[in-house]
Every structure is written in C-alpha cells, then in structure tokens.
Amino acid sequence: MQCFQELGRPTDEFSHVGFRDDGRYEIKCSLGHETATVLQQQKFEVLFDIGAHAILDGYYREAVSSFTSSLERFYEFALRVFLEQASKSEELFQNCWKKVANQSERQLGAFVFLWASNFGESPELLSNPQVSFRNEVIHKGKIPTSEEAVRYGNSVLGVLRPKMLALREQFAEEVSKVTFYHLRDCRSDSDNGKTVSTISISTIVSLTCGEISHHTMSLEEHLIRLSEWRKITGNS
Template sequence: MKLLLSCMDCFKEQGYPSNSFVAVDFIEQGAYSLTCSKGHEIITLLQQMKFEVLYEIGAHAILDGYYREAISSFAASLERFYEFSIKVILKKSCNDQVIEQAWKKIASQYERQMGAFVFLWVNQFQDLPTVLSDKMVQLRNSVIHKGVIPTREESVRYGDEVLRIINALKKELKDQYSTELENVVFQHLLRSHQRVNSNSSPSTMCISTIVSLTNGEVDHDQKTLEEHLKSLSQQREKYKSIL
C-alpha cells in the first residue's frame, strides 16, 4: 500500500493541481519529505489519524490476499480508535499534560486501555459502547496468538464489524465532542510536523478512508467493506503505473 503525494509548490506555480504523483510508503511519523520532479523540496503532513491508516492497510491486505495481516491491522485500528476516543473525551475536562501522563500508565497494555475506554464512555454517555462480539474476539485471538490462517470471508466479516463499531462510536463523538475532536487532530498534525527536521512550511493532505473523520459524503458511513474494496481496487488499477 502506497500513499500518492502531489507537490503543492507545483500547484501554486501552475494554478491547478499537479497530475504528477509520487508514491511513498506509509510511515509512523505521518510527515513525508520528498523532492518533486521539478526540484521542489516539500513536506506533507497526513491528516489521517492512526486508526484510519491502519484500517486502510487492512483493506489493502485483503486485496493482496494477506488475510491474517488484514485482521491484525483491523484489530490495531480498533485499538487505536479507542485511544483516540479516550483522548477526545478527556480533552473536555483535562489538560494535555495530565492526559499524556495518564496514557503513559496504560500505553503498553491493551486490556487496560479497553477498560479505561468502556468506563469513560459509560460515564459520558450513560450507555455501553458497541464493542466486538465474542465470536470476533475469538477470531482475532486465534489469528494473532495461535497463528490461525483465516479465510477471505472471515477477514471481511471481521473488518466489517470493526467498521460498524468505529462508525457508530465516531458519530457520537462528532455529535458531542466536535471541538475536542478537532483539537486532537490538530495536535496530531503538530506532532507530525515536530518530527521533521526542516524549516520548510508543510502542506497538509487528507486521504479518503472508509473510517474517515472528515468525509462529507452523506451515505459514507453506510458503505460496507466489500464496497470499499471495490473502489480501492479501481484506484489501484488507475494508478498502477506508479504504485
């Protein structure tokens, strides 16, 4: 899976977006430095949060026939979405330093993160959050801990359940914590920028993902993973010469 970047300096010079893309690997830092074909040195910050990128990696893994890796990426996406939700909710009443210190206490233990998420959610919404069914938890554990090789159908079913959960919880967060949510995304961009050693001013880029926080399409959250796989496949075909 590659990220397609175009040069904003070329855009400014030409007055319209460049048709020339550079395909790069996704990286942990979220900030991409590269030189375009005209020699502009550009820095692009990817606005997408970690859970969005991980979900896309899972979808591409299905297209490539790596079903174990798909389940592992979808599971990681859901875990990072819980982290994102915890930070958004806490932002309403806590300062960033306290949130970071608290997170460090549970950063390496998923079970603790899950516990924190469930009770924080119940406290805020007076209702249980939607979580993975026992069947999907078993599937995830057998794939990750026992080396089970799932079928394509199982990986799509797992991905669909994660998608449904993220979209449902995301809607509630957007309805009640829109300012805090925007602040967490902004902080993510700021942190990505701080990781780059450069004085150039960066441009920000948004990619369309199926768990996107920013997608404006009316029926976007109703899409199934199979529908998304179909559009990803068409996109890969369109850009196959540079991917």
C-alpha cells in the same frame, strides 16, 4: 507547492509512497523542490485502510491484525477526546496514558468506563466469537479465509464507525483539537523554511467525510471502491 509558487501552476506530478508511522511524507519533485506533506488522518483511519489493502492483496492474517490495531487506536483516540473535554489540555491525557500505554486491556477498560460516563450507555464491543477468532489469528497462527477476514473487518467497522460518528457529533470541538495536536506532532524541527502542507485523504473509516452514504457502506463495497482506486492510480 513550490512549483506552484514559481510556475503559477502545479506540475501534475504524482509520487507513490507507502504509509508511514509518523504521518510525514517527504517528497522531491523533478525540479528538485523538497516538500513535506502531513497526512491529517488519525492512525486508526490509516490502519483500517491498510487492513483493506491487505485483503485486496490476499494477506488475510495481516488484514485481521490491522483491523484489530485500528480499533485499539480508535479507543485511544476516544480517550484523548474525552480527556480533552475534561481538562482542555493534553497534559492530563499524556500523564494517564503513560500508565496504560503498554497494556491494551487496560486501555479497553478505560474506554468502556469513560464512554459510559460520557454517553450514559455501555459501549458495544466485538462479540466473544469475534474476539476468539482474532486471538486465534494473532496469537495462534490461524490462517483465515478471505470471507473470515472480511466478516471480521465488518464487525470492527460495526463497532468503530457509529462511535466515531457519535464523537464527531457530540465532541466536535475536542475532535478538532485532537486533530490539531496530531498535525502539530507530525511537524519536525527540520521543517523550518520548508513548505509543509497538510492533506486529507478519503479513508474507509473517516472522521472528515461528511457523506452519509460513505458511512453506511459495507467493507465489501469499500473494497470494490478501493480496488478501482488502485487501478486508476496504477497501484493494483
């Protein structure tokens, strides 16, 4: 951004960075400009992509773990949206979340009932065999095959994706508000006087992508696309 301001054009420089928990990416260009870039994507979107990368890299246990975390963080995101709708402020969510933050079963319970009260139906969740499979992988050290990891990823996609699209459609304003809170939380006090930009990347589960075909592709199709992207960017 600073190069652009000084030279009137971007320098076409690229940096490889690893995914970060705080969503902030601080980079120094060859001219010494320091910039911070904030990734707009929510945790659940990033975690699902990490799972896909893990499959491409041959880490199937890690893929199952990341897909599971993606779904859990999606439930959290949905709860934020519902509470934003109910209270028009973040405070109610924060106060409630403190009481369930360390127990994923409580979070799931909250999600089931708030989903039901907002959409008038009981949400479809992972099937019992998929839950047993996940527990064996995560708690009992099971080493899944590539096929098992892909099947599990597709199940997570089947649970998460339609709900994400339903939220986006029926709670558009609240989804933007929660996105705004996320971007705000990624800023830090040290940003004063620095150029901070926001970028949006295309993830497999994607709140921002408007193409219908993107949301109907299977995990296998996304893996092919991701693998091509890794070759183009020299990350394979």
